[in-house]
Amino acid sequence: MESFVIEGGNRLAGSITPQGAKNEALQVISATLLTPEEVIIRNIPNILDVNNLMKLLQDIGVKVKRLGDNAYSFQANEVNLDFLESEEFVNKCASLRGSVLLYGPLLGRFGKATITKPGGDKIGRRRLDTHFLGFKNLGAKFVHVEDRNVYEIKADKLKGTYMLLDEASVTGTANIIMAAVLAEGTTTIYNAACEPYIQQLCHLLKAMGAKIQGIGSNMLTIEGVKSLKGAEHKILPDMIEVGSFIGLAAMIGDGIRIKDVAIKHLGIIPDTFRRLGVSIIEEGDDLIVPRQEHYAIESFIDGTIMTISDAPWPGVTPDLISVLLVVATQARGSVLFHQKMFESRLFFVDKLIDMGAQIILCDPHRAVVVGHDNNVQLRGGRMSSPDIRAGIALLIAALSAKGTSRIDNIVQIDRGYENIEARLNALGANIQRVEIC
Numbered sequence: 001m002e003s004f005v006i007e008g009g010n011r012l013a014g015s016i017t018p019q020g021a022k023n024e025a026l027q028v029i030s031a032t033l034l035t036p037e038e039v040i041i042r043n044i045p046n047i048l049d050v051n052n053l054m055k056l057l058q059d060i061g062v063k064v065k066r067l068g069d070n071a072y073s074f075q076a077n078e079v080n081l082d083f084l085e086s087e088e089f090v091n092k093c094a095s096l097r098g099s100v101l102l103y104g105p106l107l108g109r110f111g112k113a114t115i116t117k118p119g120g121d122k123i124g125r126r127r128l129d130t131h132f133l134g135f136k137n138l139g140a141k142f143v144h145v146e147d148r149n150v151y152e153i154k155a156d157k158l159k160g161t162y163m164l165l166d167e168a169s170v171t172g173t174a175n176i177i178m179a180a181v182l183a184e185g186t187t188t189i190y191n192a193a194c195e196p197y198i199q200q201l202c203h204l205l206k207a208m209g210a211k212i213q214g215i216g217s218n219m220l221t222i223e224g225v226k227s228l229k230g231a232e233h234k235i236l237p238d239m240i241e242v243g244s245f246i247g248l249a250a251m252i253g254d255g256i257r258i259k260d261v262a263i264k265h266l267g268i269i270p271d272t273f274r275r276l277g278v279s280i281i282e283e284g285d286d287l288i289v290p291r292q293e294h295y296a297i298e299s300f301i302d303g304t305i306m307t308i309s310d311a312p313w314p315g316v317t318p319d320l321i322s323v324l325l326v327v328a329t330q331a332r333g334s335v336l337f338h339q340k341m342f343e344s345r346l347f348f349v350d351k352l353i354d355m356g357a358q359i360i361l362c363d364p365h366r367a368v369v370v371g372h373d374n375n376v377q378l379r380g381g382r383m384s385s386p387d388i389r390a391g392i393a394l395l396i397a398a399l400s401a402k403g404t405s406r407i408d409n410i411v412q413i414d415r416g417y418e419n420i421e422a423r424l425n426a427l428g429a430n431i432q433r434v435e436i437c
Contacts, residue, residue, distance in 0.1 A: 003408045004421065007430035008380050008401035011291075013254040014427045018242050018261060019045040019418045020070060020235035024197035026098040027174045028204050028233055029053055032062065032074035033105035034178060035208055037230030042071040044235060048415040053098045059083065075230075081110060090116045090150055100128065104175035107140060107153060108182040115151040130165055130172030137163040138176075138183055160185030160224055168193045168218065168312040174201055181210040183224040192220045195313040196265040200236055207231035237262050240319045241417065242287070243269050244392050247323040248424075249289035250278040251330055251400045256427065258287045267314045272324065275306060276331050294374055297333035305368075309338040318342060322393035325349065329357040329378065330400065331371035338366050348390035351383040355401055380405035388416035395420070399429055408436065 020043035029050070032039040044050060054072070058064050061080040065073045083089055084106065093099035094116045106113040115132075132142065132153075140155040160183045165172065173193040178201075180187035192198070194216055202215045208231045211223040242261045249256035250273065263270075263285055270280050270287065277295030281288040297306050310318035318341045328335050329352060339345050343364040353359050355378040358370040380403035385391030391413035398405035407413075410433070413420060421431040 001408065001436050002410055003406055003434055003436050004395065004398075004410050004413075005432045005434055006380070006395070006398040006405045006407070008399055008403060008405060009377070010252070010399070010428050010430055011254040012248065012252055012256060012399075012424070012427040012429055015257040015259055016245055016423060016427060017259045018237040018245065019047070021045070021197055021238040022047060022050060022240070022416050023170070024200050024235050025050045026053055026101055027197060027201045028235065029057070029074065030098075030101040030105055031178055031201060031204060031208075032057070033076045033079070033102065034109050034182065034205075035228040035230060036075070036077035037228075038073050038075045039208070039230050040067065040071070040073045040232040042232070042234045044070050044072055045238065046070065046418045048411065049096070049098050052096050056092055056096065056099060056102075059089070059092065079110070084112075085114055087148070090114060090148065100131065100171055101174060101178075103131065103135075103153070104178035107135060107155060108158060108179040111156060111158075112152065112154045115153055116149070128172075130167055130169040131175045133166065134163060134172060134176035134189075135179060137161050138179055138187065158183035158224075160187035160222070162188045163190070165189065165191040167191070170195055170198060173198055177201065177205070177212070177220065177222065180222045181205055181212070181224065181228065182226070183222075185224055187222040187224070189220045189222070190218065192218050193312060194218050196236060196239070196267075200233075204231060204233040207233065236265055239266050239269060240317065240389070242266060243273070243320040244323050244396070244417075246270070246273050246278065246280065246287065246289055247327045247393075248396050248399065250276075250292050250295060250327050251396060253289055254291050256289050258289070260285055261287055263287070268316060269320065272308060272316050272320070273327070275308070276324065276327055276335065277333075278327065295331050297328065297331045297335050297371065299333075305334055305336055307336045307338060310340055318345070319389050321345065322348065322389045323396065325359075325367065325369060326352065326393045326397050328369040328371055329359070329397070330374050332373040334368060334370045336366060336368050340365060345387070345390070348386055348394065351381070351394060352378075352397055354383075355379055355381050355397060357397075377402045379403055382406045382408070384408040385410055385412040388412055392417060392420075395431075399424070399431075
């Protein structure tokens with residue numbers, strides 16, 4: 001098992017460029033199953049979750065070829081359908097959350113998929129009902145295979161229909177879109193997720209020959225086509241990594257430029273940090289975060305305590321609540337964080353409390369942070385990363401802390417952040433990756 005050893009208290013300065021978006025990569029890579037022709041995707045992040053999905057596609061029979069740094073071609077012209085029913089495939093899917101995104105394209109193109117409970121972060125329930133209800137609306141049938149504890153989903157021919165999703169699930173919307181593009185007739189998806197990564201998936205599918213209207217809204221209309229062709233696509237910068245770098249720069253930055261962030265696709269993220277008092281300058285497509293001697297949390301207009309809640313796009317993404325919470329520990333003032341979507345995601349605050357942060361965990365969904373106003377420095381400690389986003393939040397806390405910290409289970413961080421220690425060390429951090437027996 002690998003760990004990070006962090007010497008805290010160093011001010012960071014310089015420029016850093018965000019990686020390609022993890023969540024978009026998982027979607028568009030899965031979409032390559034929808035055509036036998038070659039699909040080229042650029043700006044793919046070199047991270048564990050994405051690499052494991054590409055290996056799984058290779059196991060299925062997809063030809064995956066590296067074209068250069070972060071660029072790959074995919075060709076699914078010889079998919080091994082027998083392997084899709086094997087125990088090996090089921091076991092690999094069970095260890096990879098992103099595998100859930102294979103079900104829509106497999107069902108859409110081949111009319112069948114074998115489904116098991118996918119792995120991923122331990123952040124509470126992440127139900128798949130939206131995916132399956134969407135497939136059933138398109139005409140798919142489910143059979144529970146008890147001896148294998150899997151579901152087989154099949155359809156002779158998917159047929160377009162109107163559906164109102166029970167929640168604006170991002171992966172659910174992506175899966176239903178990928179199933180619907182080859183369905184017979186017209187599909188209307190209302191209460192669809194409309195995140196930039198869903199928009200990017202739709203743009204790739206349109207380049208492949210799909211007919212999709214309403215991109216960027218919560219109502220998508222998809223006219224099914226008989227087949228799709230090859231295309232090229234470039235993945236957006238990762239907005240979660242951009243937000244992570246803003247948080248890092250706010251707490252221990254001596255002036256950091258975050259380059260090529262695709263500002264128009266960041267939505268409310270910069271303004272949410274500004275509500276914590278963080279100064280952010282936009283220059284072209286770069287964000288500059290100057291040194292913050294102090295930053296003061298805003299109050300609502302009526303003088304009540306600021307509340308920051310996660311919400312579907314264009315609201316605050318739940319993936320950044322952990323980072324925002326850490327930034328608030330050194331702000332002036334108090335703020336209530338309400339993590340609505342996942343009931344276990346705030347439990348990592350115990351580690352921050354051990355480091356000296358003033359946090360009241362009200363319940364599994366809500367925490368109040370009383371900021372130190374940079375008057376009391378967090379202290380180093382030993383901790384373990386429970387999930388990707390808490391992991392990067394703890395890393396930011398450790399970098400700002402006095403003394404040495406150790407973060408175990410950093411495979412969770414590696415799942416979402418590419419070569420993070422080398423990139424932050426280039427800014428002046430002191431992070432060592434060590435092997436723990």
